Amino acid sequence: MAEEAILGFLQNNDEIAHSGYFAAEHNLDHEEVKNVIKSLQAFRYIEAKVLKREFFDLTDEGKKYAAEGSPEFHFFSAVPEEGTISMDDLQRMLDPFVFDVGSKQAPKKKWVAMGQQVSRTVQHVEDKVKEMLLQIQQGLELDQETLKSLKYRKLIILTEKWSGYSEVKKGPNYAPKRRSLATDLTRENLQNWQELDFKEYNVNAKGQPVDSGHLHxxxxxxxxxxxxxxxxxxxxxxxxxxxxxxxxxxxxxxxxxxxxxxxxxxxxxxxxxxxxxxxxxxxxxxxxxxxxxxxxxxxxxxxxxxxxxxxxxxxxxxxxxxxxxxxxxxxxxxxxxxxxxxxxxxxxxxxxxxxxxxxxxxxxxxxxxxxxxxxxxxxxxxxxxxxxxxxxxxxxxxxxxxxxxxxxxxxxxxxxxxxxxxxxxxxxxxxxxxxxxxxxxxxxxxxxxxxxxxxxxxxxxxxxxxxxxxxxxxxxxxxxxxxxxxxxxx
Ligand code: PHE
Structure with a gap:
């Protein structure tokens, strides 16, 4: 069932993008699909790539940063390009939440030097947090390191996890139907060798135990x-x-x-x-x-x-x-x-x-x-x-x-x-x-x-x-x- 479905589908399509969705659409048990993929892959009828992905949504805080920019960016922007500004002035200027988070994150990123007076240490910064949150909103895949930091700041939340799913394409031996392989070197098989596919030797297989005498x-x-x-x-x-x-x-x-x-x-x-x-x-x-x-x-x-x-x-x-x-x-x-x-x-x-x-x-x-x-x-x-x-x-x-x-x-x-x-x-x-x-x-x-x-x-x-x-x-x-x-x- 699953085997016919997979081979048949690939005859008219370039790929099965997701074995899980494929199984659901074709009313198949994904465990069975997984096994068939393994077996077809072994004989190189297909090539399969494991899909490992996590999907995230932005939290309310994340959404806010994505729309308005991160607090550290606002904090940085409030510091004059030259000279210094006192903490008290910053606090008066900024929204309390932005001041709170920004005064922690901006020095951590080495954007500003902090003391009684605050000054910039770089002239220009990019609001990476905002960019990444926007990318996540668009459904793009980000590296683990970034995801970890965003998760840590509670800006994103896991919504879906793919494991055990694969993406499937035709392999070098693809055929719409599995050929049965010849396993024995019989007279007939040798005579028809050109029409047949022979099973490959498994040189790692264990041999039959050798029968021999044993001491009592x-x-x-x-x-x-x-x-x-x-x-x-x-x-x-x-x-x-x-x-x-x-x-x-x-x-x-x-x-x-x-x-x-x-x-x-x-x-x-x-x-x-x-x-x-x-x-x-x-x-x-x-x-x-x-x-x-x-x-x-x-x-x-x-x-x-x-x-x-x-x-x-x-x-x-x-x-x-x-x-x-x-x-x-x-x-x-x-x-x-x-x-x-x-x-x-x-x-x-x-x-x-x-x-x-x-x-x-x-x-x-x-x-x-x-x-x-x-x-x-x-x-x-x-x-x-x-x-x-x-x-x-x-x-x-x-x-x-x-x-x-x-x-x-x-x-x-x-x-x-x-x-x-x-x-x-x-x-x-x-x-x-x-x-x-x-x-x-x-x-x-x-x-x-x-x-x-x-x-x-x-x-x-x-x-x-x-x-x-x-x-x-x-x-x-x-x-x-x-x-x-x-x-x-x-
Ligand atoms: N012949 C004894 C037996 O059958 C064993 C034994 C051998 C005892 C020699 C003493 C000396 O049990």
Whole structure:
């Protein structure tokens, strides 16, 4: 509607002088006219100039000045060309209003010098105020400065204001009807290129986002943990066996065969192959002995230890199974101190909820050296977690079958405003280390935590199922920023 009206009007007329009046005359909504003008202007069908104007009327005082001249002009005229005149004489000669205003304005304009006696400082003056008021009366446009001074003297008053209106003329691409532009480089368009108008390229337009692979948040956080371990001189343990025997997962760790974790309610056992093929026999014998009757200063569990139980295959329930294999291997050679770490998947037959899945990732650190103490463990944990931005730690005594003493690790989370449990730790028991054949004075300190917990905190995710498994939100994975460990939780 508005577009046809504007283009049609310009076909027979040079210009639309005022878009507001044009809209009113053609019964159009000016907002619509404004939008059409913008769009036609973009394609250079038309040229538009914004009309910004204010209209004024003269006040009664203004009218008087316009007709009779300004008071300052009369005041000036009353001062003799040569010599001086006293204020008293001026006051007697002039109309009180003219005297009042003129005696202020004339010296301000530097027309006269004032004292007891008044004299001219210039011989000739122009009554600009009168001229300008006459111009306004004729509807002429004046500069802002002048308007401001006249408004200030209350000689004029605003009656109309134009804003948002424009004056419209034909543009270089003017046509009585808008041509539709070709946008695609199709075979037909290219063949008819001479008849067509192509839409101009917008080189500033944003491109389509490039589709590419994205790292999963768990992988990003894992990398940061790995870097911290490497910076602290830890070697990575080989964790590429999800299937483990009960022996390495439990027995080697001095976990009693009656322990509830060894129930199928808590652990996934394998059907096929359901038992392990081989175990180091001499070591198995020492493990059996320490469980049944103790040794190395321990009383053991005083319970029968069954080989069949140890043979059972399972999906490893913690990466400490890997640590036990590593320590056993280490015990075989001449002893050297070691720092090991691992980050990999573990499995537990648990009820799945917002924060628990049947599989997750464990991060584990192990340090073995002669004469290590609980103080060393606390020190290493402080160092490790402060590199994660968690330097405010607390430790709580805990129980693990394979560590003594054991400590749960808590960190104060400023964002959540509470202490959160971030890991479990301890010193491996002699009942675990001695049967492996490690020298008697070798102590092993270790700790473990889940990878999911810090990742959920960092990525502000409160449902683990969004992070892992078949309900994972791929869009989130793509859009997730890189979250730097340490910034959030410090
Ligand atoms: N294996 C323990 C767990 O699954 C963690 C841990 C590792 C505890 C090493 C002590 C020492 O929670």
């Amino acid at each position: 948040p768990l992988l990003k956080v894992r990398k940061q943990f790995k870097d911290i371990f490497c910076q602290m001189g830890f070697e990575e343990m080989p964790t590429n066996n999800f299937v483990e025997s009960s022996f390495w997962n439990f027995d080697a760790l001095f976990q009693p065969q009656q322990h509830p974790a060894r129930d199928s309610h808590d652990t996934f056992f394998l059907k096929a192959p359901w038992t392990t093929r081989e175990l180091p026999e001499d070591y198995v014998a020492r493990v059996k002995q320490v469980h049944e009757s103790g040794g190395y200063g321990s009383r053991g569990y005083n319970c029968e230890w069954k080989r069949e139980e140890a043979n059972k295959n399972l999906l490893r329930t913690h990466t400490t199974a890997v640590s036990s294999r590593m320590l056993y291997a280490l015990a075989k050679g001449p002893f050297t101190p070691k720092k090991y770490f691992s980050i990999d998947r573990v499995f537990r037959n648990e009820a799945v909820d917002k924060t628990h899945l049947a599989e997750f990732h464990q991060i584990e650190g192990v340090v073995c050296d002669r004469g290590l103490t609980l103080g060393d463990l606390i020190g290493v944990l402080q160092e490790f977690f402060s590199r994660l931005g968690m330097s405010n730690l607390r430790f709580k005594p805990a129980y693990n079958p394979y560590t003594e003493p054991s400590m749960e690790i808590f960190s104060y989370h400023a964002g959540l405003e509470k202490w959160v449990e971030i890991g479990n730790s301890g010193m491996f028991r002699p009942e675990m280390l001695q049967p492996m054949g490690l020298p008697e004075d070798v102590r092993v300190i270790a700790w473990g935590l889940s990878l999911e917990r810090p990742t959920m905190i960092l990525y502000k995710c409160d449902n683990i199922r969004e992070l892992f498994g078949h309900k994972v939100d791929l869009k989130k994975v793509k859009e997730n920023p890189i979250c730097r460990i340490g910034i959030e939780s410090a």
